[in-house]
Amino acid sequence: MIQVVGHKNPDSDSICSALVGAELLKARGLEAKAVRQGELNRETQHILAQAGVEQPEMCTGVAGEKIWLVDYSDLAQGPDDIADAEIMGIVDHHRLGDVTTVNPLEAWIWPVGCTCTIMFNLFKMENAEITRPLAVLMMSAILSDTVGFASPTCTQKDKDAVAELAVIADVQDLDAFIKDLLIAKTDIEGLSAAQLVEKDLKAYPFNNRDVVVGQIELATLEQVDGMIDALEADLQRRCDEEGLAMAALMLTDITTSTTRLLYKGEWNATLDQYAENGMLMMQDTLSRKKQGWPWLQTVLA
Ligand SMILES: [Mn+2]
Missing domain, CATH: 3.90.1640.10 (inorganic pyrophosphatase (n-terminal core))
Known part of the structure; x- marks a missing residue:
């Protein structure tokens, strides 16, 4: 078998x-x-x-x-x-x-x-x-x-x-x-922050450290407006519990190909410079594999 x-x-x-x-x-x-x-x-x-x-x-x-x-x-x-x-x-x-x-x-x-x-x-x-x-x-x-x-x-x-x-x-x-x-x-109704982060979370070992990047595909970013703090808290919890160098989550509006990146962990400071008013927006970013993760690799290298 x-x-x-x-x-x-x-x-x-x-x-x-x-x-x-x-x-x-x-x-x-x-x-x-x-x-x-x-x-x-x-x-x-x-x-x-x-x-x-x-x-x-x-x-x-x-x-x-x-x-x-x-x-x-x-x-x-x-x-x-x-x-x-x-x-x-x-x-x-x-x-x-x-x-x-x-x-x-x-x-x-x-x-x-x-x-x-x-x-x-x-x-x-x-x-x-x-x-x-x-x-x-x-x-x-x-x-x-x-x-x-x-x-x-x-x-x-x-x-x-x-x-x-x-x-x-x-x-x-x-x-x-x-x-x-x-x-x-894009139906996320009733899912908790932890469930949303876990939904499509992938491990990306990088520079001998553990990194995870999740992605939530949405019809509009407004779907998670009230959950940003809870999502960030869950990313931080994963870093603390699993010793991750970074836990990130792509919030992707699939109708406009716009992604907001949430991130926590030791490598925060490297990403902060790309954020405006505490928000890191990635334009024309729909794919984690072809756009999100390659960009992160370049920035973190
Ligand atoms: Mn596939």
Whole structure:
């Protein structure tokens, strides 16, 4: 049995590509199942309901198991016992991380907007059947990761994949489909500050120190107006408890591509010079991977 596992604090791509990847392996005649490393966010719940697909079961450990990694290749984002698993495959669209393997592995790492775009091309290469549920999972993940094609991470391959998948998924009105998805993506009603920070938090080891950067995608920054103090307090708490050099949170208005950065930790002073009236605004910043984190790396270096 091969377990297909996405990263910690799973986003929609991490869940959908695990589900789709398990089906790809099954189409090859292998035994496989998707697993998840955390609870589903509201957007992912919306996607699975649309697709009529059950959520993957919770990952309870991978020691001694054969695994595929989807949507990451960093040890820090994998299961805690990943060192004792056999990594058989990687499908990812991030920079190459620090996993190493004993045996040769199958690795598909493309600079595209979404892991599911690579999955779609693998299905085509292998002439594996793409059912309607699989098409809904893949096109939703692509539209989520590329924020409806608006992200600078989006490529022609992502657009081509959605065009073909929308036909299989029988989606007539793509704009309405995207709108519903983005409403679910930006729904933060009732979530606590700690839940919001945790939602899409990623570890970025830097200069031998631990750094975490989260991101909340919003329809308007006003959604978090009353929560700034609580969010900053939660970032500070994480620095204190985990010895982080920095904990940052991107508050991103996906309609205007404007990001407000909250940050706490030892490296505060370096970032303070870019703030005005205590607010660090990043214009034209939608993507953590292509814009937010690269800028932070340059500034912190
Ligand atoms: Mn992804």
